[in-house]
Amino acid sequence: MAGRLGESTMGDVLRWGAGGSVNFAGGFPDERLFPMWHVQEAMEAVLTRHGPQALQYGSAQGAEWVREAVAGHLERRGVLTSPETVLLTSGGQQAIDLVARLYVDPGDVVVTTSPTYFAALELFEAAGAEIVTVPLDERGLDLDRLDAALGDPRAKVCYLITDHQNPTGISLPAEQRPLIADLLRRHACHLIEDDVFGDIAFEPPAPPIQRWAPDRVSYVTSFSKGLSPGLRAGVLAAPADVIGKALALRENTDVCPNTLTHAVMGELLHSGAYHRLLPRLCARYRTRRDALLAALDRHLSGRAHWTTARGGFFTWVTLDAPADVEELLRTAARSGVVFLPGARFRRGEKNGGERAELRLSCARLDPAEIEEGIGRLAGLL
Ligand SMILES: Cc1ncc(COP(=O)(O)O)c(C=O)c1O
Structure with missing residues (x-):
């Protein structure tokens, strides 16, 4: 077993x-x-510029100026988004959890690759989902198997890590990405596209699947690998209705993102330090x-x-x-x-x-x- x-x-x-x-x-x-020194400098800049507000409760969606900086970062990555359709989360993990809570009911099928990230599997199983897997290797996904799996009427959600996958390191071939978007549309299935390793790239990655089906994809990323996981700076970029519902859920769990650490992340994006x-x-x-x-x-x-x-x-x-x-x-x-x-x-x-x-x-x-x-x-x- x-x-x-x-x-x-x-x-x-x-x-x-x-x-x-x-x-x-x-x-x-x-x-x-x-980047210890840069984080320290950004922290000082945030405290100086925003004063005590930097330590106050903030907007449940995340401060607008931080969402603007994040939307700019996501656009560089090839994601179609805007500050209005970005929700700042406590790490990528919370973003996955919020979408799973919105979409997955007991008895539903979640389609994913075999192998995949264990903590996402556990989260879907905890929601009562049956996991159906599609083989993944260096040639990418078996698209016929994906088509068949998404054809199950109980399959509401698909979960994929498009680039530098945990655990295999595999990136889905560029040519498969629009085809996967077509399958999502044909089967009216929602994709949770996990890109938390997207920024750690040794060569430019192809655009994420979200680019071909922004209405069907909840795109998840975080600054845990490129900056620091302790900041818990995560991102959900999703259709407006998904953001609206996820916002309501988040208000009941942790009220708002960590205003201070998200401001530090926003400052590092805004100043260009992160990309340098x-x-x-x-x-x-x-x-x-x-x-x-x-x-x-x-x-x-x-x-x-x-x-x-x-x-x-x-x-x-x-x-x-x-x-x-x-x-x-x-x-x-x-x-x-x-x-x-x-x-x-x-x-x-x-x-x-x-x-x-x-x-x-x-x-x-x-x-x-x-x-x-x-x-x-x-x-x-
Ligand atoms: C594939 C994948 N998704 C999500 C996460 C969670 O990331 P975060 O630390 O941003 O919550 C991890 C953490 O290692 C991961 O490997």
Whole structure:
């Protein structure tokens, strides 16, 4: 059975991180790359310019000037939007949750890829949804299977991570994006398009699916990977009726976004600092991805194959021979290297747990640690 990546596994990830292991498991950004000085400067600018209002309750949708800055950022990314159809959320996770609460009732089907981001799976399952999956590989989605899955009258919502996917690192091919938009329209299905890794790009990504079906897509992103997850600066860009209903839900949960940290994010967008910092950040993550690919080549060539991510943090490794990956993890942890078993990102598939797949994140590792970790792992296979 596919394992669940609940609190206990997140606990494992944190413990492993503290234990001196070479940690390929966590999906956290590297805190050594957080723009401390820029955040401090932006915080001072916000407090000076807005005074005590910066610490007051704010608009439930998010301050208008911040939404304007965010809409400009999304337009650069290729999203069709305006400040009126942007809702500032507590991370991308809250945006996904709000749309799921609007669209998913018990017994509904949520269509997604296999594999996909575990916390979204858990959120849809908690809403009582049945998860139906469509295979994903480096060629993209199986569009015939997607068509069939969306054809189920119970399928109201589809959830896709278009670029630098968690857990595989895969980006959907540019040519599939308008075709997916056509399928959404044909089957009257709503897409939650998760783009939280969109800004961590090693080459320019294609525009998101939202561009071809803005009336059918709730586009989700955040500044958790490009800036800092602690700011909890997330974004929902969606049709006006979805924003209106999501706003009502959010007012009942956390009243309004964190006015101070969202203002800091807005200031970094407004001043241009975010876009000036991003290329250097992406170059650092790219160096780590390259080091991981080189280490895999050196140590596992002929014994495994893996994805080449065009951005984000993740590489998906499939061992050529069958293996008990949970057992491999236990052995590896004793040898000082940890990763996440791929089966934890799969649902609703027979044999999902028997595939020999590993998710590796190199986001917080230096090239020398990556080489050391992959060498240790290869020694166990
Ligand atoms: C695919 C995906 N979506 C959403 C999130 C949640 O992001 P945030 O920290 O902005 O809530 C994550 C976090 O790692 C993620 O990997």
